[in-house]
Amino acid sequence: MQNNEVYKDINEDLKWAQINKDVLKSMENPRKGYWISVAVCLFLIMFAVVGEVYQYQVGMGAANLNWPHMWDLYIATFIFWIGMSHAGTLLSAILHIMNADWRKPIYRFAEAMTTFSLMTAGLFPMIHLGRLWNMYWVLPYLTDRGIWPNFRSPLVWDAFAISTYLTSSALFLFIGMIPDLAICRDNARGWRKKLYTALSLGWRGDDRQWRNFRRTYLIMACFLIPLAVSVHSIVSSDFAMSIMPGWSVTSFPPYFVAGALYSGCAAIITLFILLRYYFRWEEYMTIAILEKTAKLTFAIAMVWTYLNLIEFASVWYGHSAADKEVLLAKFSGPYAPFFWGMIFCGSVVPFALAFEKWRRHLPTMMVVSILLNIGMWLERWMIVTPTLSLSYHPIAHDVMWPSWVQWFIVLGSFGWFGLLFLIFVKVFPAVSMYECKEMVLHRRELANKEISPVMANNPGGGASIGGGSPAPGVANKSPGVEGS
Amino acid sequence: MSLSNLIDDWSRYRKGREEGGFHDYEHMWGMSIDLNKCIGCNACSVACYAENNLAVVGKEKFEKGQGMHWLRLERYWDEPDLGEERTTEFQQHGASFLPMMCQQCNAATCEPVCPVAATYHTPDGLNAQVYNRCIGSRYCSNNCPYRLRYFNFWSYYEDSWPAPLQMQLNPDISVRDKGVMEKCTFCVQRIRTVKDTARMEDRKVRDGEVQTACSQTCPTGAIEFGDMLGMYDPETGVAETKVTRMWRKHQVEFGKTKQNKQTPDMRGYRVFEFLNTDPCVMYLDRVREV
Secondary structure (H helix, E strand, C coil), X not given: CCCHHHHCXXXXXXCHHHHHHHXXXXXXXXXXXXXXXXXXXXXXXXHHHHHHHHHHHHCHHHHCCCCCCCCCHHHHHHHHHHHHCHHHHHHHHHHHHCCCHHHCCCHHHHHHHHHHHHHHHCHHHHHCCCCHHHHHHHCCCCCCCCCCCCCCCHHHHHHHHHHHHHHHHHHHHHHXXXXXXXXXXXXXXXXXXXXXXXXXXXXXXXXXXXXXXXXHHHXXXXXHHHHHHHHHHHHHHHHHCCCCCCCXXXXXXXXXXXXXXXXXXXXXXXXXXXXXXXXXXXXXXXXXXXXXXXXXXXXXXXXXXHHHHHHHHHHHHCCCHHHHHHHHHHHHCCCHHXXXXXXXXXXXXXXXXXXXXXXXXXXXXXXXXXXHHHHHHHHHHXXXXXXXXXXXXXXXXXXXXXXXXXXXXXXXXXXXXXXXXXXXXXXXXXXXXHHHHHHHHHHHHHCCCCCCXXXXXXXXXXXXXXXXXXXXXXXXXXXXXXXX | CCHHHHHHHHHHHHHHHXXXXXXXXXXXXXXXXXXXXXXXXXXXXXXXXXXXXXXXXCXXXXXXXXXXXCCEEEEEECCCCCCHHHHHHHHHHCEEEEXXXXXXXXXXXXXXXCCCCCEEECCCCCEEECCCCCCCCCHHXXXXXXXXXXXXXXXXXXXXXXXXXXXXXXXXXXXXXXXXXXXXXXXXXXXXHHXXXXXXXXXXXXXXXXXXXXXXXXXXXXXXXXXXXXXXXXXXXXCCCHHHHHHHHCCCCCCCCCCCCCCCCCCEECCCXXXXXXXXXXXXXXXXXX
């Protein structure tokens, strides 16, 4: 059996200054691989732009939508990205409240993922509108004509919920980053210096600031959790509130939330491995943390599977012929390959996470996490499309496949997300420095190690926990990294 | 723009709901369609194209399911149970036809889901579609169990009416461009004209005065159109019309998810009544010898 020493969440002998150095290094001049990734993302975005410009010019028919396939991949991918956004909140807010401190090295990029996937998701309802130029009519803006949006419509709730969630999660990401931005400020030159000086809001790292910071962070976390749950419940009500067979399912809100956390966790694993590889962050993104994330994903996968079965059972034992027909068509109709693909990726593949050996094997985890996300994307598609192809009215039964325009825009959305994320990791610290330091300190206390008086104040031999000078109580006053 | 407007509207809406919903109505337009009389000639559909400036999308787009036929004639083959050996002759009884136009549901499923309130219930009991307000989210069509809403997937104007065909467009109704949802309006422009005339002459709208294009065109008179307010509330003093008499005769009532018919010769039904959409179109079942 492997040595347990190897699989610690974080090495407690890590120097604080070393943490600063490692993370700040990730923001320095990018290597070749970075530029290649940026080029790939831009290439994908170009596809989407071509598709969207064409569709804007000629109409929605370009997307091969028809009667009755009024919605298709756009809405499915919209739900997919909204779902992706839930993982950041799970890691940063829910696990924060539950005092699971292993989240600390990885929550920053998860939160960035939340914000950026929301920014991607928000594009899709606009792209899918027939008259894109009038999209602001969904908002209750003040107008002389006295026309309000229809507050009974789930699409309006969507607009509110998503914009609220986007604002709050961006704010949460920013607030949690302030001490780190101060560290960056202390070490930056040129335009970066100006940027971080403005963003760190005069953070000096004194007692009062830390106290207020902690309180704000906790309040934001408490605010964000119900918000995250409500956002995906509201997105699910786009379907659950309708009367269509296969859509008006009572269990949809929890089902969507579970699916959201699921795909988000899977995406975290993917990005975890990529970041670990690109930035050589083996010290922070440890195998032990990966394992814990994998366990969490496995648990959520089982919840999702259970809710899936509930849905099938309630349809099966219900007395709606149309509902049954849609369900059977999912099992054996023209969309069956995708449906079974979803079941395979979503309910069978996660069992790989049950084995310790595979949980610790990075390539396996990479493949598994990507498969899980493909499964979750298929799930959203299988929610939207079979119902449209097979609703109540027999004359409107039709099977339609999406055109290149839809595929281009869906692909482009991945490029867009990737580009935002790539910019983020170079401009902002993608690993929370101050929380890694806290974690090191706590672990050291847990390990009952001898803490020398100097170490107790400043175990990093120079660096303070956040940016700025250390708290007034700390004797050893030192500048940033240079002190070590 | 004011909050008081919103509150006023809301209280009016609540009041209407609690009192049964239709008290402020001047009219309530409805239909009765006798499938015994329908011969499936499609004249109603053609008339609808002419009256309502419907785009003619061409064979290719129609096959793709992007047609704009507000009134579609559905064809169903009879398949009587004649035993194993004669199943190939199932078409011997011919087809039955079902002209489907917007059912103008009283509890329309399309209305609450529109994010910008582009579809709403008029005081005439119509399910209106405001083209200018529509942003094309297409949720209404997805939530219509009858699938009676059609979307302008392309800009059809130039293809449908190459010059000088645009001269024959009906000036009373707009031509819709791409990105807008549309559907049968019960020829709302005709209703407006008749109502205006009646108001000028200071009288009530007479029964049969408003004719939709389809009912006017139907060679067998299968489609009856008229005011049904008397049907809903006899105390308002609205006279019986041909349509209300038809509904009463076949014992179809509003607000029910299932009609109890006493004798088999009462043929009235509404499509998908069990969904509680409360449509304003009654069909009379086809009777045939098998």
